[in-house]
Amino acid sequence: MPRATVFRPAHSADAYAVALPERHTGPTDHVAIQHFPLKLISRRMLAPAIGHYSFVRDDGLPLDFIPGQFIQVHFEYADGTATKRSYSLATIHDHAMGPGEAVEIAVSYVPGGAATALFEGLEVGGTVDASGPFGRFCLMPGDANARYLLIATGTGVTPYRSMLPQLEAAIRERGVQVVLLFGARTPAELLYGDEFRAFADKHPDHFRFMPCFSRELPDAGSPHAHADVRHGYVQQFLDEVAPDASHDIAYLCGNPNMVDACFEALKACALEVKQIRREKYVSSK
Ligand SMILES: Cc1cc2nc3c(=O)[nH]c(=O)nc-3n(C[C@H](O)[C@H](O)[C@H](O)COP(=O)(O)OP(=O)(O)OC[C@H]3O[C@@H](n4cnc5c(N)ncnc54)[C@H](O)[C@@H]3O)c2cc1C
Numbered sequence: 001m002p003r004a005t006v007f008r009p010a011h012s013a014d015a016y017a018v019a020l021p022e023r024h025t026g027p028t029d030h031v032a033i034q035h036f037p038l039k040l041i042s043r044r045m046l047a048p049a050i051g052h053y054s055f056v057r058d059d060g061l062p063l064d065f066i067p068g069q070f071i072q073v074h075f076e077y078a079d080g081t082a083t084k085r086s087y088s089l090a091t092i093h094d095h096a097m098g099p100g101e102a103v104e105i106a107v108s109y110v111p112g113g114a115a116t117a118l119f120e121g122l123e124v125g126g127t128v129d130a131s132g133p134f135g136r137f138c139l140m141p142g143d144a145n146a147r148y149l150l151i152a153t154g155t156g157v158t159p160y161r162s163m164l165p166q167l168e169a170a171i172r173e174r175g176v177q178v179v180l181l182f183g184a185r186t187p188a189e190l191l192y193g194d195e196f197r198a199f200a201d202k203h204p205d206h207f208r209f210m211p212c213f214s215r216e217l218p219d220a221g222s223p224h225a226h227a228d229v230r231h232g233y234v235q236q237f238l239d240e241v242a243p244d245a246s247h248d249i250a251y252l253c254g255n256p257n258m259v260d261a262c263f264e265a266l267k268a269c270a271l272e273v274k275q276i277r278r279e280k281y282v283s284s285k
Pocket residue numbers: 070085086087088089105106107108109110111112113114115116117155156158279280281282283284285
């Protein structure tokens with residue numbers, strides 16, 4: 001019999017504490033997957049082609065999830081074929097969600113994309129069919145690492161926004177270090193950049209926010225013209241943060257090419273596969 005371990009999401013009530021075999025310490029095992037309607041309560045543009053969508057469950061029930069997880073949105077193509085797309089939850093989550101609390105996602109508009117058309121046409125008060133939560137791209141309670149390397153491109157940064165309260169608890173309780181390497185083309189695409197900068201300012205000895213701009217740097221005088229800003233792709237700056245197998249756990253989220261490149265680079269720095277957690281935003285049709 002495998003040894004049992006107790007896993008409890010930081011935000012959950014005791015009812016969610018479940019004893020599981022060690023090899024199954026994935027969040028999906030602990031939070032029931034459900035199917036539910038989501039009603040749009042607001043949306044705003046985060047960047048020229050990226051929207052932040054705020055929903056509530058229209059069935060009056062709460063959506064409990066663990067930061068890092070995603071939902072799926074179900075819809076049909078014009079010919080009636082059923083399809084679905086995945087979206088990481090962006091909600092800053094530090095407590096069990098009660099009914100009526102927002103379910104937030106960031107949607108990057110892809111030219112010609114089927115879900116893109118659905119989201120662009122969605123009006124406040126409109127609903128989408130969703131299911132979740134899914135995924136294991138989460139901070140694990142048993143982690144005893146000294147540092148997290150969080151790496152993202154584009155909307156791949158949303159899981160880290162959701163994790164901020166958990167990261168704050170890990171900083172407070174065990175003094176963990178966190179580096180966020182976030183790849184965007186331009187300052188206008190630095191999603192939630194003000195929030196990450198404010199978090200870094202609040203925890204200057206523990207949280208380092210390194211935006212990496214591939215095309216255009218912030219103007220001097222902009223709040224994002226910071227000493228930790230870099231010009232190039234995130235993978236170019238891995239060496240600078242000196243990945244170290246003795247104390248790092250890395251998270252990679254977003255563009256599949258970036259995830260693969262960083263995965264190989266981290267393995268070359270002697271990190272073991274179990275120290276590198278990945279979420280690739282592959283297109284599903
Ligand atoms: C676990 C997971 C989590 C995800 N989380 C998010 C999220 O939080 N936010 C988000 O915006 N997306 C996320 N995605 C991607 C998302 O599920 C869709 O694939 C994406 O929104 C495109 O859907 P679409 O129907 O608009 O385009 P599709 O109809 O699927 O694609 C239209 C065309 O665009 C191409 N294409 C698809 N995606 C991209 C892209 N990113 N860049 C360039 N070309 C593309 C396709 O190859 C196709 O040719 C996630 C994917 C996974 C697997």
